[in-house]
Amino acid sequence: MKYLLTAFAIFCTSVLTAQTLSAEENRIIAEVRRHHAANLELLKEIVNINSGSLNIAGVKAVGERLAQEYRKIGFHTEWISLPDSVKRAGHLVAWRKGQKGKRVMMIGHLDTVFEPDMEANPFRLLNDSLATGQGVVDMKGGNVMMLAICQALHNLKLIDDATIVCYYTGDEESTGEPEWLSRQDFIARAKTCDIALGFETAQNFNTVAVGRRGSSSWKLTTEGRQSHSAGMFGPNASYGAIYEAARILTEIRRQLEGEKYLTISPGVIAGGTELNSDDKNFRASVSGKTNIIAPAAVVHGDLRFLGEAQKQAAREKMKAIAASSLRGTRAQFEFYDGFPSMEPKPGNYALVKTLNDISLAMGLGEVKAGDPGSRGAGDISWVAEYVDCLDGLGASGGGAHAPGEVINLKELPRLTERAALLLYRLTR
């Protein structure tokens, strides 16, 4: 009974401390609020600098503008350059080192999908809660949130002895190749941290991402024995390359459809007699005749997955399907890695719990982990195997990657304050 009471007392204390805000935490909220208007101006300023992934000068300009602000709050800033051959701007890292609490990496990206030759969309208020502009929610809003959080904690002298790495990649929307090179420094820095917090667009106010699917691609080549089409249904004729490709695709769908978090989709197909496939640009030229059994076909497609094991198992099944060839045909798969996936580890769920405690204490409702299958590939996935991760902590809104993209300015202050308390609790 005594133990039971002690356990009950510990439980109550932990609930109370977890689900009420301390005086210090209330000061943090006030400090974030004090800078909100100025940070909104900064958001407007960087939205109005075009930073399409291929616009090297624009990406660097957005990075430099943020770096100025980080230097004001005692962060070291570095520009990570990439070789010219990668044709991307590079990345901004703002960091400080200390001994206290968890070492936290926060992740943003400076680039957007909007290149300078696309129609301009300057920052503009649509009504009292929505604003539009290129990259305003994906993810310049999140970029400014990261700064605002560090600013408030620095001003209150709460992170003087903490390790915080704010990493802004310059090519998230169109990653420079080879990817191992463009993400080498990013991964190395993550390995010096315990936790990564991604400030990509929030799915909604009370949902965060504990997992993201990875993406990869594949190429299928099929061959058949060329002969007159009139003999197609005869006992010795080859089925031809096109029937074989069709069989394999149909069989993949039949065997693998419905496996949770897995999708396999053919995106480009060509088949006939004279086939030239430009694999780099996913183009093919082909000619042929209706009275010939086709000797060649090629298909390019993608494969999205959660976890390396699922990816490997799917590839094995695809190879097995290709191996049971129709008469007189041959088929071969080649697989290419893309973005890794972020697997929903227990440590990721522990971060959701911390954030949920804060949210309840702030009176903002319960925070839940979203379905890992609902989010596509993102930069955080590169580091998900080394650190505990939470993504989708950024601004809310809608229409990412489309010209009318919007940010929700009513939710932005609350999301920023809540994330500031998350960083505060993690760095104690």
Ligand SMILES: [Zn+2]
């Ligand atoms: Zn993004």
